[in-house]
Amino acid sequence: xxxxxxxxxxxxxxxxxxxxxxxxxxxxxxxxxxxxxxxxxxxxxxxxxxxxxxxxxxxxxxxxxxxxxxxxxxxxxxxxxxxxxxxxxxxxxxxxxxxxxxxxxxxxxxxxxxxxxxxxxxxxxxxxxxxxxxxxxxxxxxxxxxxxxxxxxxxxxxxxxxxxxxxxxxxxxxxxxxxxxxxxxxxxxxxxxxxxxxxxxxxxxxxxxxxxxxxxxxxxxxxxxxxxxxxxxxxxxxxxxxxxxxxxxxxxxxxxxxxxxxxxxxxxxxxxxxxxxxxxxxxxxxxxxxxxxxxxxxxxxxxxxxxxxxxxxxxxxxxxxxxxxxxxxxxxxxxxxxxxxxxxxxxxxxxxxxxxxxxxxx
Amino acid sequence: xxxxxxxxxxxxxxxxxxxxxxxxxxxxxxxxxxxxxxxxxxxxxxxxxxxxxxxxxxxxxxxxxxxxxxxxxxxxxxxxxxxxxxxxxxxxxxxxxxxxxxxxxxxxxxxxxxxxxxxxxxxxxxxxxxxxxxxxxxxxxxxxxxxxxxxxxxxxxxxxxxxxxxxxxxxxxxxxxxxxxxxxxxxxxxxxxxxxxxxxxxxxxxxxxxxxxxxxxxxxxxxxxxxxxxxxxxxxxxxxxxxxxxxxxxxxxxxxxxxxxxxxxxxxxxxxxxxxxxxxxxxxxxxxxxxxxxxxxxxxxxxxxxxxxxxxxxxxxxxxxxxxxxxxxxxxxxxxxxxxxxxxxxxxxxxxxxxxxxxxxx
Numbered sequence: 001x002x003x004x005x006x007x008x009x010x011x012x013x014x015x016x017x018x019x020x021x022x023x024x025x026x027x028x029x030x031x032x033x034x035x036x037x038x039x040x041x042x043x044x045x046x047x048x049x050x051x052x053x054x055x056x057x058x059x060x061x062x063x064x065x066x067x068x069x070x071x072x073x074x075x076x077x078x079x080x081x082x083x084x085x086x087x088x089x090x091x092x093x094x095x096x097x098x099x100x101x102x103x104x105x106x107x108x109x110x111x112x113x114x115x116x117x118x119x120x121x122x123x124x125x126x127x128x129x130x131x132x133x134x135x136x137x138x139x140x141x142x143x144x145x146x147x148x149x150x151x152x153x154x155x156x157x158x159x160x161x162x163x164x165x166x167x168x169x170x171x172x173x174x175x176x177x178x179x180x181x182x183x184x185x186x187x188x189x190x191x192x193x194x195x196x197x198x199x200x201x202x203x204x205x206x207x208x209x210x211x212x213x214x215x216x217x218x219x220x221x222x223x224x225x226x227x228x229x230x231x232x233x234x235x236x237x238x239x240x241x242x243x244x245x246x247x248x249x250x251x252x253x254x255x256x257x258x259x260x261x262x263x264x265x266x267x268x269x270x271x272x273x274x275x276x277x278x279x280x281x282x283x284x285x286x287x288x289x290x291x292x293x294x295x296x297x298x299x300x301x302x303x304x305x306x307x308x309x310x311x312x313x314x315x316x317x318x319x320x321x322x323x324x325x326x327x328x329x330x331x332x333x334x335x336x337x338x339x340x341x342x343x344x345x346x347x348x349x350x351x352x353x354x355x356x357x358x359x360x361x362x
Numbered sequence: 363x364x365x366x367x368x369x370x371x372x373x374x375x376x377x378x379x380x381x382x383x384x385x386x387x388x389x390x391x392x393x394x395x396x397x398x399x400x401x402x403x404x405x406x407x408x409x410x411x412x413x414x415x416x417x418x419x420x421x422x423x424x425x426x427x428x429x430x431x432x433x434x435x436x437x438x439x440x441x442x443x444x445x446x447x448x449x450x451x452x453x454x455x456x457x458x459x460x461x462x463x464x465x466x467x468x469x470x471x472x473x474x475x476x477x478x479x480x481x482x483x484x485x486x487x488x489x490x491x492x493x494x495x496x497x498x499x500x501x502x503x504x505x506x507x508x509x510x511x512x513x514x515x516x517x518x519x520x521x522x523x524x525x526x527x528x529x530x531x532x533x534x535x536x537x538x539x540x541x542x543x544x545x546x547x548x549x550x551x552x553x554x555x556x557x558x559x560x561x562x563x564x565x566x567x568x569x570x571x572x573x574x575x576x577x578x579x580x581x582x583x584x585x586x587x588x589x590x591x592x593x594x595x596x597x598x599x600x601x602x603x604x605x606x607x608x609x610x611x612x613x614x615x616x617x618x619x620x621x622x623x624x625x626x627x628x629x630x631x632x633x634x635x636x637x638x639x640x641x642x643x644x645x646x647x648x649x650x651x652x653x654x655x656x657x658x659x660x661x662x663x664x665x666x667x668x669x670x671x672x673x674x675x676x677x678x679x680x681x682x683x684x685x686x687x688x689x690x691x692x693x694x695x696x697x698x699x700x701x702x703x704x705x706x707x708x709x710x711x712x713x714x715x716x717x718x719x720x721x722x723x724x
Binding site: 160233234236240251253257266269272273276281282355356358 | 545546550552590596598600602603613615619623625628631633635636638640641642644647650662719720
């Protein structure tokens with residue numbers, strides 16, 4: 001039990017052997033050990049956020065990668081001391097099931113692949129984290145939740161902001177009505193994403209552009225502050241650069257109505273910068289600005305600035321929460337069912353853009 | 363020409379006589395003299411803003427009042443040394459035409475009275491300032507512009523923010539494309555106005571609640587930063603406290619589309635606080651926060667804070683601009699035609715709330 005898994009892996013790798021840690025000290029059984037994470041897809045988010053974040057996690061660690069690009073595999077092996085035996089391709093993905101070092105498979109693929117790989121990971125008997133947006137549709141998302149339940153594995157959606165200190169405070173201020181009942185939320189996220197080659201701009205691969213990618217955070221923020229789901233939405237889609245944004249809305253504005261009587265108003269865009277959440281309540285207001293980016297938030301209230309230490313990576317707490325949920329067999333804050341909530345809203349927003357009418361959230 | 367008008371008035375008042383200044387030194391003829399302003403309606407705005415502001419103006423001064431409340435007349439007479447001869451009621455309003463001290467009549471009445479009193483003031487041969495919203499409809503507003511033109515008098519709408527330093531800078535940053543083309547504007551204004559006795563909450567007297575009263579500033583800000591009129595709008599109306607807000611929308615959110623491709627998104631409310639304008643441009647952003655209140659704005663850009671001295675009252679520059687426009691026979695920045703622009707947008711917004719569709723700005 002004193003063997004450090006990383007050191008064991010190093011030895012294993014140095015020996016050129018495919019020696020695996022004995023199953024008797026597999027992490028799920030050894031509460032004190034870190035759970036092993038396999039990152040699937042080594043794009044910018046894995047490279048800049050998840051890989052580095054996993055160097056800070058207390059309850060899990062990076063043990064394996066899945067990539068279709070040999071040069072990436074080489075780079076990551078060196079950078080994170082991952083043995084060749086723990087480097088997979090999409091062809092060998094299903095062999096993850098035979099690797100007892102891997103407890104968690106983290107799907108960081110383009111959106112249209114989320115469902116397929118989440119379900120395959122669940123079938124491999126591994127716990128799954130899937131990046132947001134969780135799926136291309138509510139139906140697809142539900143199939144992912146169902147698959148994980150059927151396989152008896154836990155499922156988290158990669159909602160890093162569920163664990164960010166300024167957001168947690170905003171959620172508390174709203175739900176505990178510290179400034180009284182929240183009446184209005186304005187929250188928006190946009191930045192320039194004008195690369196027509198990106199899968200994010202492809203409707204079949206990205207699922208709908210800025211709304212599902214960035215707007216999701218703005219809508220999530222509103223429902224988390226209010227602690228309730230919207231019942232009705234209205235929405236407007238814009239495309240002023242159709243030569244770049246083909247078949248998707250470049251920008252979307254939408255409004256949500258909540259059972260408490262609160263309303264919210266939002267902007268999202270792939271062509272301009274905005275990053276803020278403001279909540280107006282009976283006796284004051286609170287605001288995060290910047291709010292939703294992965295680098296860090298800042299905040300203020302009608303009483304003055306908020307002060308919280310910004311963690312090196314928001315995903316540290318996210319992944320550790322999931323690892324602890326597994327170790328202690330409890331729920332993760334960002335369960336897959338949370339992802340379904342935003343998919344339900346997103347579908348209503350797209351319906352509202354098309355209909356021009358008030359649409360119920362299904 | 364050395365006689366100070368106020369002192370002359372004091373003497374006149376002290377003598378209990380209705381002695382008027384000789385017409386040979388009326389202000390319009392004597393360029394160096396201050397033009398005389400008659401305030402019509404001594405509510406909160408006159409009391410807290412216009413009366414005090416007129417103590418700082420360089421080119422005009424308070425010389426007369428019109429009120430239906432004798433106690434107000436008494437208070438104002440004492441506070442501002444206004445002789446009884448220069449205190450009018452709504453019954454004697456039309457006698458203003460015979461008072462050569464009065465060059466400008468400033469209509470500060472409930473919205474439904476703007477047209478009637480503006481037109482009567484024009485017919486009295488006086489220049490007119492009318493508070494915002496200029497009128498209850500575009501047609502009514504046009505009749506006011508026409509009446510002033512027919513009478514050969516100048517007409518200003520009380521757009522104090524056309525003269526506020528942070529707003530002037532925001533207009534410059536947008537129009538000169540200092541941060542490149544502006545893509546998105548978010549601007550909102552709301553505060554609690556839950557007094558069901560107020561004419562502002564009465565559709566027949568206020569004309570439509572928060573949108574025409576507060577939202578007007580948010581829409582004005584967007585078109586002034588962009589230097590163009592929106593062509594299309596969408597809008598949503600809310601009423602979660604129908605027992606307070608009868609027949610008007612308590613809150614409105616609306617969106618505007620501009621010829622340049624810019625879009626804007628706005629919230630206004632009579633039940634919660636919000637006060638901000640944000641412009642996202644190609645190479646940066648700028649923001650006023652607070653933006654629209656009468657006390658003072660603050661601002662920042664992607665390069666850092668904006669620094670401008672806040673005038674004691676925004677209306678000083680507004681009224682002095684109008685007085686100079688009269689003296690020098692030039693256009694005022696906030697001409698009545700500017701008020702018509704916002705009335706056109708407001709009508710389109712109300713149509714859009716009802717139709718749920720994209721509406722053209724007429």
